[in-house]
Amino acid sequence: MESTKRYLGIRIQELRKRKRIKQADLAEIIGIDSKHMSKLECGRSYPSFDLLDKICLALDTTPSVLLDTDHLCEVNLLRENISKMLKDAAEEKVRLAYKILKEIL
16 A cells, blocks of 8 residues: 555656646645645655546646556566566567667666
8 A cells, every 4th residue: 555655656746747847836736735745746645536637637647647657666576577578579569679678778
């Protein structure tokens, strides 16, 4: 449970920063106190469903994107998942993944 709150908070922060919105500004947009916003992003509090909707609207995203926190798990698990995906992928997909990884690494 703790990691779910933490991951959701990190994800909200990621999307907020991507939109170049300050934490206090997002709090004002969605109608909450900046301390409450801080608690959400630090993973000390869960937002209500209504608040999740407001966050999605303010960040111009969907609940599924907001709740997509798979990339926040432990690095070793990410490496395992990448390895499994590549093992099961078609040849052209493996080649494409290699090109992408080569560019970003």
